[in-house]
Each structure stands twice: as structure tokens, then as C-alpha cells.
Amino acid sequence: AYSEKVMDHFANPRNVGEIPDADGIGEVGNSKCGDIMKMYIKVKDNTIVDVKFKTFGCGAAIATSSMATELIKGKSIDEALKLTNKAVMEALDGLPPVKVHCSVLAEQAIKAALADYYKRN
């Protein structure tokens, strides 16, 4: 039921962890399943030079966050703000309909981390 890319990012998630001296931290919760996602970003010259995430969420949440962090790493803040969960799902070759709500966590966490960055600066 899951694409090869989803299984790969679930089994070997990229950018898992924390950034102690992060420039922005976003924490969001999923009202449907109760899962929480925390995203850390490091910004230099308007570019996201590092990003890490932590979640207790399901495999779909882990895979979408892993892919989402890959997609925004090295990008400008403006580009990162434009990332949608639809784009992340496409990059993963899709998700089963029942798991689409899990992919929302990653997009929301990135936006929350960027909002936190703006608030600090």
C-alpha cells in the first residue's frame, strides 16, 4: 500500500534529531491522532542551512517529515514557506488516503518554525 519512497524514508528517516542552537522551533499537534511534531531550523543569510525533526507520529508522519526536511534544506526561507504537503506527498509518490492527515504535520511544523524565526528576528 505504501510506495518504495515512503518505505525508504520510514526505515531510514533523514534529519531526525534536535538543533540545540536552533534559530526557529515549530511544534504542532495533530488533532486527529494526537501526534506531535517538533521541527528545528538553522538559518543563515535567509537560507535554511540545517533542519531537524522529532516525532512520535506514525510511519507516514516520519516519511513525510523526512522528505519535507530534504526539500527545504539549502533553500531560501521564501521557498520553504511555499512548500505544501501536496508537494511532499508527490515527492513520495503518494500516500494512502487515510494517511494524508499525517502529512499535514510536516508542512505545519515547518511554517511554525519559520514563524518562530521571524518572531525572534
Added chain:
Amino acid sequence: AYSEKVMDHFANPRNVGEIPDADGIGEVGNSKCGDIMKMYIKVKDNTIVDVKFKTFGCGAAIATSSMATELIKGKSIDEALKLTNKAVMEALDGLPPVKVHCSVLAEQAIKAALADYYKRN
């Protein structure tokens, strides 16, 4: 928010995998989050000599399944049938209320695997 035991079973889940020559296989789905759990049991002389599980579910589902498999391994079928998700949660020192629905997966999967075993014999 999570107990040390939950974090331990999430980070180092016991009995993850498949049993190729299983005597019973149970597959259940969680209508609330769409997650799926698959449980394999090996039975000898009415005793559960081996049990393994696979899930794409969240950390709470992984931790409860890990603990549940530990609790039924080496037990009789009758004892395993009596295992409730309440007992599993207690063994884990509790779960946040929003994650209680995840713990149901493990109990249901064990019962489904045992039902499959009875059906075959």
C-alpha cells in the same frame, strides 16, 4: 508526556518482524488514524512460543505492541486471550489520553491472531 517505559519500548521495540511459518496471523486497522498492525504467533502445546509484530503506526502503537508481545510470550493461549489494552498501558506506566486509541491495536491484533490460529486448527 510519555513515561520512561513508553520511550524505551518506542526506541527499542521488542519482537518486531514477521514469522514466516506462523500458526496464526492477525491484521487489524485503526479507524481513527488509519494505522495498521500485523501480529504473528507461533503456538506449541497451547503455549505462545513466539510472537512478532509489524506496524506503520505511531510511537504509542509501537510501544504498546512491544510490551504486549512481551506479556504474552511464553504464556498459554487462554492467558493471552485475557490480555487487555488496559493491562498493557498499566505495564507501560500509562499513556496520554489522546494516544489510548493506539493501544487498542495491539490487543485487537493478538485476538485476531489467536482467532486465526483457532480457525486453522
